[in-house]
Amino acid sequence: MSGKFFIAAALAVTLSGCVIAVGGDREFDNDSSWKKTQQYNQQQINKLALDTSADDVRTLLGTPDFTESFSHEGETVTVLFYRTHHAKSDGKTSKEECTPLIFRQNRLTGWGDKAYKYL
Template sequence: MFKKVFRYLILGLGVYALIATLVITFYKDDPQAMIWQDREAFNKRYIAKLSIETPTNLNTVLEYLGSPDLTFAKRDNKEVWQVIFYRTQHIKSDGITTMDECTGLLFKNGELILWGPSAFDAFEQRG
């Protein structure tokens, strides 16, 4: 009797481990379906992983993080400058997402060139 229960227990744990591994490996997080606290943490983790050495374009960011919370764009001669903001820190519970609750990502012609607090300042200096 004990051997039978032990076998089922081991089998159940094995199936659980297999399912958990498959979910972790193949399930893509959807920022649009997350509650706001999880989405902030998700955005912050992704932005923290960005690197100057690894070129990142606007479409890659939009595909991974979804729609930005705030967006500004302008054309300066033949260059297109765009700064997008993703919420990364909660400041005030008023139902409105403001720039001070977000991290900005600055793109020049679709390529990420700067992110963080100075992104909007650099954007405003263009054109």
């Protein structure tokens, strides 16, 4: 009986610092997901042509991360923001991590920070 107790005690001491990981590493999976999304968005935005409709862009890229709409010089301007680059690891997407796509009368008139600043 004391032999079994000794073995159990020895195992308890040696195994007490062990950690067994089961399943995938969730942080890695999430990390991989946003990287793939960014890469996909960059590739698709690089293929865009001026005068593409906002509906076609939404079909291609999906729901934007942010949307703005306002009147400028008598016409409606809509800006769709899609995540394309990583700025900081805080678990949130910010506009600084997105590329703005500018639409006037539902047609793509420009994209990128310069186009957005010149509105």
